[in-house]
Amino acid sequence: MDFFRVQPVNKVIELIEEYVQPVSKTEVVSLSEASGRIVAENVYAREDVPSFSRSTVDGFAVKSNDTYGVSEMMPGFLSVIGEVEMGRLSEYDVQQGQAVYVPTGGMLPTGCNAVVMIEDCEQVEDIVNVSRSVATNENVILKGEDVKAGEVLIKKGTKLRPQELGALASLGIDTVAVVKKVIIGYLSSGDEIVPFSTTDLPPGKIRDVNGVSIPALAEQWGAEVHISDIANDNYSDFRDKAEHLFQECDALFISGGSSVGAKDYTTEVIASLGNGDPGILVHGVSVKPGKPTILSVSSKKPVVGLPGHPASAMIIFQLFGKRIISHLTGQGEVFPLTGKASVSQNIPSSPGRTDFIRVTLEEGNPFPKATPVLGKSGLIKTLVNSDALLEIEAPKEGVKQGETVTVHYFM
Amino acid sequence: MDFFRVQPVNKVIELIEEYVQPVSKTEVVSLSEASGRIVAENVYAREDVPSFSRSTVDGFAVKSNDTYGVSEMMPGFLSVIGEVEMGRLSEYDVQQGQAVYVPTGGMLPTGCNAVVMIEDCEQVEDIVNVSRSVATNENVILKGEDVKAGEVLIKKGTKLRPQELGALASLGIDTVAVVKKVIIGYLSSGDEIVPFSTTDLPPGKIRDVNGVSIPALAEQWGAEVHISDIANDNYSDFRDKAEHLFQECDALFISGGSSVGAKDYTTEVIASLGNGDPGILVHGVSVKPGKPTILSVSSKKPVVGLPGHPASAMIIFQLFGKRIISHLTGQGEVFPLTGKASVSQNIPSSPGRTDFIRVTLEEGNPFPKATPVLGKSGLIKTLVNSDALLEIEAPKEGVKQGETVTVHYFM
Numbered sequence: 001m002d003f004f005r006v007q008p009v010n011k012v013i014e015l016i017e018e019y020v021q022p023v024s025k026t027e028v029v030s031l032s033e034a035s036g037r038i039v040a041e042n043v044y045a046r047e048d049v050p051s052f053s054r055s056t057v058d059g060f061a062v063k064s065n066d067t068y069g070v071s072e073m074m075p076g077f078l079s080v081i082g083e084v085e086m087g088r089l090s091e092y093d094v095q096q097g098q099a100v101y102v103p104t105g106g107m108l109p110t111g112c113n114a115v116v117m118i119e120d121c122e123q124v125e126d127i128v129n130v131s132r133s134v135a136t137n138e139n140v141i142l143k144g145e146d147v148k149a150g151e152v153l154i155k156k157g158t159k160l161r162p163q164e165l166g167a168l169a170s171l172g173i174d175t176v177a178v179v180k181k182v183i184i185g186y187l188s189s190g191d192e193i194v195p196f197s198t199t200d201l202p203p204g205k206i207r208d209v210n211g212v213s214i215p216a217l218a219e220q221w222g223a224e225v226h227i228s229d230i231a232n233d234n235y236s237d238f239r240d241k242a243e244h245l246f247q248e249c250d251a252l253f254i255s256g257g258s259s260v261g262a263k264d265y266t267t268e269v270i271a272s273l274g275n276g277d278p279g280i281l282v283h284g285v286s287v288k289p290g291k292p293t294i295l296s297v298s299s300k301k302p303v304v305g306l307p308g309h310p311a312s313a314m315i316i317f318q319l320f321g322k323r324i325i326s327h328l329t330g331q332g333e334v335f336p337l338t339g340k341a342s343v344s345q346n347i348p349s350s351p352g353r354t355d356f357i358r359v360t361l362e363e364g365n366p367f368p369k370a371t372p373v374l375g376k377s378g379l380i381k382t383l384v385n386s387d388a389l390l391e392i393e394a395p396k397e398g399v400k401q402g403e404t405v406t407v408h409y410f411m
Numbered sequence: 412m413d414f415f416r417v418q419p420v421n422k423v424i425e426l427i428e429e430y431v432q433p434v435s436k437t438e439v440v441s442l443s444e445a446s447g448r449i450v451a452e453n454v455y456a457r458e459d460v461p462s463f464s465r466s467t468v469d470g471f472a473v474k475s476n477d478t479y480g481v482s483e484m485m486p487g488f489l490s491v492i493g494e495v496e497m498g499r500l501s502e503y504d505v506q507q508g509q510a511v512y513v514p515t516g517g518m519l520p521t522g523c524n525a526v527v528m529i530e531d532c533e534q535v536e537d538i539v540n541v542s543r544s545v546a547t548n549e550n551v552i553l554k555g556e557d558v559k560a561g562e563v564l565i566k567k568g569t570k571l572r573p574q575e576l577g578a579l580a581s582l583g584i585d586t587v588a589v590v591k592k593v594i595i596g597y598l599s600s601g602d603e604i605v606p607f608s609t610t611d612l613p614p615g616k617i618r619d620v621n622g623v624s625i626p627a628l629a630e631q632w633g634a635e636v637h638i639s640d641i642a643n644d645n646y647s648d649f650r651d652k653a654e655h656l657f658q659e660c661d662a663l664f665i666s667g668g669s670s671v672g673a674k675d676y677t678t679e680v681i682a683s684l685g686n687g688d689p690g691i692l693v694h695g696v697s698v699k700p701g702k703p704t705i706l707s708v709s710s711k712k713p714v715v716g717l718p719g720h721p722a723s724a725m726i727i728f729q730l731f732g733k734r735i736i737s738h739l740t741g742q743g744e745v746f747p748l749t750g751k752a753s754v755s756q757n758i759p760s761s762p763g764r765t766d767f768i769r770v771t772l773e774e775g776n777p778f779p780k781a782t783p784v785l786g787k788s789g790l791i792k793t794l795v796n797s798d799a800l801l802e803i804e805a806p807k808e809g810v811k812q813g814e815t816v817t818v819h820y821f822m
Binding site for chain 1: 442446447460461462463465496497516517518557558573574575576577578579580581582583602603604607609612615616617619621622624625630644720721722725750751777778786787791792794795815821822
């Protein structure tokens, strides 16, 4: 059993970076299932995109030097030798003094290096009057200009957004190797905790809020979640349930029982899992809310003891859980999205402790206005009413009205 | 057929607000399926949370006036009459001069109104020395302090985040009425477009990128997407496919064919759908990229003609598609998430047109640094390489190095 090791927030983050390693199991999925997944290996382009030089406008494909010096007052005359059809091979070989009509997206005929927009042309039978000059490659996307065959299109570790899926589609790639979903185990403990679906709450009991909100967050971040039945404050029941999840998951989160109480088995259970190397790294974090947080890594699997209070548990999971999941997927350091805000009133804070204050955000210039949501740390309604978390860094004694602060969005 | 109606971005947004009405079909889903869904009616609390007054610390429950004036030098002595067990009814009725041990989360015994933290107590057999005074309700969450029975817990139109799911769980609510997923129809058109899974690309053809990226975005925003086979540039084929989707969907997005070309049937097809009331509202938007955008509302269904270029289509869909979906779900005006950035170089722009510049973001103080990603509007790689879109408002001639600008995150 480890002694108490209360650590500042940035030290906990360093320990996560140091000890949490990618799981690196991969699987191949189709493009329609790949949204939000993490690419497991570099994806190379196997052909040029576009596969032919195309016009980006409706107009006349020309040799650009045929247009030099023309103007509305002094148009140039070119002879129209035909029209490129959309989606068809162009078989024209354009010579000096000639032009071919090309629609947007149509193939640039051989011999041309630019397209004059139709607005700058007037066609009279086989002759087109060109009233604006074009530079080489103007209104054209060249073969391979978007993506060149052989180049890395998407780097290993990239999260697939709709635009990455589009880029894969442009190359005819319909499956992609991604990192397997990380499996997160979740266990609520405590004699007072009953399943959330309990209709008539017995005296002294509370429903399992964390067993709903923490898995929902983990799923939102792309993890697969295994949820255990609630463990009561009985060492062997608690340890059996934790051990079972520890075996089948990549990381384990346990909520409740982590403050100094007679029935606190959480530390003992966490210490008993895996090979104990390196074991419990953090026992208590200088943060509010969320002080009674435990971080352990054992047999290469991170285990976190979350505070029991629902709001504290969610804030700690936002802060550390998201980083753990992102390191397990090999995405590396993905910060929770932050922004700046201007605080609407003085907020005191104890130096030596990072404070996360629930705030609402209103439009403001140049920053949105952040106003604290009142309420004790255990209250879930304060989280429902808030738009973001305002961070007061550990050395500070508070923030002053009008001060520019960092806010963490919920996502 | 409507004549050209080129509109500025803010006018298009006003038209969406004016004409796109909530679909307001609802369904009941379980909590485990409710993440990200929109609540269809106000959810009322049917009981108090917590259902009993609880201690927020490990310590001794007392009458607060028994601790007035005590200090480390002058502790007060109280007689310990017992201990509250977690998750059990407390049957003590505490009198003046008495104390009961309570663990974090334990029920506050009758007669007590505060808890002294264990760190401020020293127990010697049946006596506890209290060295710090507590105020009324200190270290206690009162019955109903989080949520009061009968109050509105979650307002109609709220998007269910993990904290809202937690709040529902705290009340034992395991199903919730949500707005049915909006059904978005998507159709790519154009003789040059072939299915993205085409391995050997015939000359002059390009793969259907928008048919992958646009549906992925819509799904990310919570919509269900119906995708049609690609329509070729043949009026009756195009109209049949559009009409079919128009009937079964709440909104229809059509990509391609919206610039002025010989084979442009998009406007005609869009004008033919539904009862034509009010019909085509916008034909062209003063925005770059994305000018050839069409907005129509007919038989209460919005129909959008997106530009064919993949990057332009995605940017327009970010700008208008997200708002349309959010109005259809009854969420109202949900802005794409924006932030401020400091621009790393001068970027010119044409006044009278809103420009969206693809940028990368790097850490910076007080704002991240935004650097333009070079490339033509049709290039999907420029979107893959970018973190956000920098907006240059219509009246401006550009932005200067170091200027503070608005960026739209992709999400």
